[in-house]
Amino acid sequence: MKIYWIPAQAPMRVLALVKHLGIEAELIRIDPVAGGLHTPEYKALNPNKKAPTLVDGDVTLFESAAIMAHLCIKAGSDLWPTENLTEQVEVLRWLTWNEGHWVGAVGPYYIEHIVKKTFNMGPPDRELLAKSGKNCVKYAKVLDAHLAGRDFVAANRLTIADFALASMARYWREAEMPFEDFANITRWLDGLEQIPAWKNPWPDEKAA
Numbered sequence: 001m002k003i004y005w006i007p008a009q010a011p012m013r014v015l016a017l018v019k020h021l022g023i024e025a026e027l028i029r030i031d032p033v034a035g036g037l038h039t040p041e042y043k044a045l046n047p048n049k050k051a052p053t054l055v056d057g058d059v060t061l062f063e064s065a066a067i068m069a070h071l072c073i074k075a076g077s078d079l080w081p082t083e084n085l086t087e088q089v090e091v092l093r094w095l096t097w098n099e100g101h102w103v104g105a106v107g108p109y110y111i112e113h114i115v116k117k118t119f120n121m122g123p124p125d126r127e128l129l130a131k132s133g134k135n136c137v138k139y140a141k142v143l144d145a146h147l148a149g150r151d152f153v154a155a156n157r158l159t160i161a162d163f164a165l166a167s168m169a170r171y172w173r174e175a176e177m178p179f180e181d182f183a184n185i186t187r188w189l190d191g192l193e194q195i196p197a198w199k200n201p202w203p204d205e206k207a208a
Contacts, residue, residue: 001025003067004042004053006032007118007202009110009167010064011052016163016201017068021075027203033119065095068160079159087155094153094161102165105139106177108132110168113175133178140182147184151191158195166192 003018003025005011018025030036030051037049046053046062054061054070061067072080081087109132112124143165147153153161170189172179179185192198 002055013163013167020197090154105136109175144182
């Protein structure tokens with residue numbers, strides 16, 4: 001099994017899962033600055049020219065949620081429920097909510113503060129971030145209300161939905177996401193940091 005990654009939030013959630021489940025895989029770091037995502041060989045695996053990408057025998061997958069589900073099935077882990085279909089639907093709900101709403105809410109903060117710093121792309125666009133606050137607060141209210149009395153997003157236990165929703169939000173302090181008034185979100189994020197593989201997901205201990 002091979003997993004191609006870059007130091008970014010979507011590959012990070014996959015790498016955390018690999019480490020958490022103790023999966024043996026060849027972890028291949030791609031250099032996006034040097035054009036590694038645009039080589040003919042890589043585009044043949046992932047025509048989106050993004051990461052992560054998984055190659056497992058005859059199976060080639062892109063999209064982190066699909067990769068995480070595949071890894072759980074291979075490892076026999078209920079972080080992606082396969083026995084309880086009601087739980088599976090609940091996890092799927094939050095995975096799709098993440099892509100449909102949460103990414104758009106927290107993404108500008110992550111990109112402006114974390115991605116730009118990681119890849120030396122200049123200072124944050126403060127004007128853009130000022131316009132992003134209303135949307136971020138709108139969906140933070142939804143997640144915070146859902147997490148009241150809960151330690152995890154779905155199924156009353158850790159699932160891949162937690163890794164998906166937390167992958168950008170984990171940087172809320174340094175990215176200046178407006179979560180100070182959302183105690184349930186910050187409690188949930190702090191709780192995930194107690195998981196060793198989530199706290200340090202990177203193969204080379206990179207803290208990006």
